[in-house]
Amino acid sequence: MSLPRRTGRTGRRGGFTVFAVVAAVLTALSTATPAHAASGSITGLAGKCVDVAGAGSANGTAVQLYDCNGSNAQIWSNSGDGTLRALGKCLDIADRGTADGAAVQLWDCSGGSNQQWVVSPAHDIVNPAADKCLDVRDNTSANGARLQIWSCSGGANQKWNAPAGGGGGGGGGGTTPSGFVVTEAQFNDMFPNRNPFYTYSGLIAALNAYPGFTNTGSDTVRKQEAAAFLANVNHETGALVYVVEQNTANYPNYCDFSQPYGCPAGQSSYYGRGPIQLSWNFNYKAVGDQLGVDLLNNPWLLETDAAIAWQTGLWYWNTQNGPGTMTPHEAMVNSAGFGETIRSINGALECDGRAPDGVQSRVDAYNRFTSILGVPTGGNLYC
Structure with a gap:
């Protein structure tokens, strides 16, 4: 499933009187x-x-x-x-x-x-x-x-979004109690035959690392982003069936020896894993540094910890533009369209007529998932 992606980090990621605001806060304290x-x-x-x-x-x-x-x-x-x-x-x-x-x-x-x-x-x-x-x-x-x-x-x-009943941690209407715009029932509908490794609870636990994901823009935009992410995940993992890359012959190919840290887990240890099928030693190093987890030395965590696996997919989605010009998150919240998410994830091998069947597989899943979530697809579905 996994294809070699050399990624580059993108640049991320007047008013009231004091008395009036304090009075409003004191009212809130009582309610x-x-x-x-x-x-x-x-x-x-x-x-x-x-x-x-x-x-x-x-x-x-x-x-x-x-x-x-x-x-x-x-x-x-x-x-x-x-x-x-x-x-x-x-x-x-x-x-x-x-x-x-x-x-x-x-x-x-x-x-x-x-x-x-x-x-x-x-x-x-x-x-x-x-x-x-x-x-x-x-x-x-x-x-x-x-x-x-x-x-x-x-x-x-x-102003804060905090985990408390009186606060607001999860966005506006159409969200679940966890704040995510996809309910567990909808998730199960999207992936009826998924591998038990890919739990809904693991996905929910991973969301804390990227609070802007599916929390930016209107309710429609938030649901479109969720559908877009899960549609690409669907294609990368065979509908959340595969935890690891199936073509074992590719395994030795994902070690970039030019990196100063090398491949301490072994040359054949950085094959595709998880919902976006993360591959290459430099990707494992970068996402591990971001999450505070040593994935360079222990890439196998992506096969045993569902929350970490989901976090790597969200890391790529929210911070990497790959062969594209924007992150997939930016593509969806800035109305560039689903096609641009494909370009950012695997455009060098699929877009511009290189692999139309792969592109169509992603688009078909996106059409189905937006239908489940009850929102239109928006334009620019292909890359």
């Missing part, structure tokens, strides 16, 4: 349920994630904004007691501060008021004791920007 048990990423400015610096769990570790990568340092749970927890500790205001600019950090959970947070329906995260909002210092989206509390202003640097 929003502080927490339904949930966990996932908390995203803010530029779609970046609330992150524990260095994935450290020591008391006082800084909490910052950083590119989303799906690591445990970016998974926050809201267990129903008003706390937000990562790595077994609580989001905490340093020195029990209540003044503007008081830094937030990770600390042992103590039940203190400086560890209590409410996610409002307006996407604020508020500490009731200080009557202030979680805020990105200096209103910057740079990696490493520290988080603090500040008087609620309604600014973009105080």
Whole structure:
């Protein structure tokens, strides 16, 4: 199934008075349920994630904004007691501060008021004791920007998508409780004979790493992107039947010895795996670095961990343009059309009349999946 793809990274990835916003937040505190048990990423400015610096769990570790990568340092749970927890500790205001600019950090959970947070329906995260909002210092989206509390202003640097019942983690209408636009029943309808390895829960777990996926644009655009991704996955894996590339003769061909890190798992270890059939040592290195998983030395994880396998497919979809000029995600959210997703995934071997049967297989699946999701296909289906 897998075809050699040398990929190149693409460049990613005025208002209210203070009193009016604080009054709105206080109203929300009285109406929003502080927490339904949930966990996932908390995203803010530029779609970046609330992150524990260095994935450290020591008391006082800084909490910052950083590119989303799906690591445990970016998974926050809201267990129903008003706390937000990562790595077994609580989001905490340093020195029990209540003044503007008081830094937030990770600390042992103590039940203190400086560890209590409410996610409002307006996407604020508020500490009731200080009557202030979680805020990105200096209103910057740079990696490493520290988080603090500040008087609620309604600014973009105080807006969050968080895993809480009162907040908004998953987009608008037409989504499932997980926030994904494809229900499990629809997924099963799309792939009735899939390999048990490709679980729906694994896909849902992988979504946290790329919060913009199927969460950008209108409900129609979000569903079209989901259909487009799954249609390409359908073609690459024989309708989610194949976990690994079937042509074993190709296995020795995916080691680029010019890379300084070589092929430590063995020359024949970087064959196609997972929903986009990821291949080549440089792809395993790049996606492993992004996800914080050593796939260069242990590529077999893609055959045993469904969430990691799905994450590699989403990595390619959201960050790589391959032989195309844009990522597949960009193609769908910017109305370039399904055909451009084919070009970005395997255009060098399929597009411009090279393999029309392969292109048609992808288009047929996209037509079927958009029908299941109840949306039109849009234009430019072929490449």
